[in-house]
Amino acid sequence: MLKNLLKWMPNNEQGVYEKKLTGVMKRLKVQNYKFNWDRTSCFVEFNYNENFYRLEHSIEKAKKNGLLLNNGLDCLMELTQSLEDLCGIIDRGMYDFETWISGMEQSPSETMMPGFQEEFEIRYKTLGRQNLAEYNTDELKELFPFGTEPTLKEFKQNQINQRSLGKKARFEEIVSKRI
Incomplete structure (x- = not known):
């Protein structure tokens, strides 16, 4: 109680x-x-x-x-x-x-007014399309060890491709055993 x-x-x-x-x-x-x-x-x-x-x-x-x-x-x-x-x-x-x-x-x-908030705009000047061959990829790998890995989208696409190749190989194996 x-x-x-x-x-x-x-x-x-x-x-x-x-x-x-x-x-x-x-x-x-x-x-x-x-x-x-x-x-x-x-x-x-x-x-x-x-x-x-x-x-x-x-x-x-x-x-x-x-x-x-x-x-x-x-x-x-x-x-x-x-x-x-x-x-x-x-x-x-x-x-x-x-x-x-x-x-x-x-x-x-x-x-x-909950508080003072300042808004500002950052503008970047583009250098145009850059030629990737100009850069030393070994230096980039040292600076950014994870930056040269495939993106998540590429990784998923690679997984899908491997699955489809695996299915194709299994299909060919089954067909060859029957013949």
């Missing part, structure tokens, strides 16, 4: 914190939000007063501050707890939500 209880524990924990996050976002009067967590991090994205915000937490960030988190779900729990604490401060009337999140605003282009 204890084993079954422990098997369901992580899923239950996940559901609890997802419900907590939903409740916190309702308290903050945020209607449209998106969240996700993976093995090492989590995020919560939302729109508030026509501005886009993204809150992130990761194992690396926690480690830099001396906290030990095991996975992305732990990060989500920490982020949810922080938002819950923020709700408590706002409910006491100290500051409003806009004041707290004003420094966290992000433009949508920052989140849409």
Whole structure:
């Protein structure tokens, strides 16, 4: 019975914190939000007063501050707890939500771009058709010991030819025995 209880524990924990996050976002009067967590991090994205915000937490960030988190779900729990604490401060009337999140605003282009990728094109100048007799094949064999072997296509064709020759030889042998 204890084993079954422990098997369901992580899923239950996940559901609890997802419900907590939903409740916190309702308290903050945020209607449209998106969240996700993976093995090492989590995020919560939302729109508030026509501005886009993204809150992130990761194992690396926690480690830099001396906290030990095991996975992305732990990060989500920490982020949810922080938002819950923020709700408590706002409910006491100290500051409003806009004041707290004003420094966290992000433009949508920052989140849409996964990273910088540079594209470049390499152009080669051809020397035209080369005469293979110009090259010393012995030198090539030393430099590229496997480069002068037949290609896979040639190898398979050679196998097919050998099979057909073997069948032909067996056929001729059978015919000669009968005669």
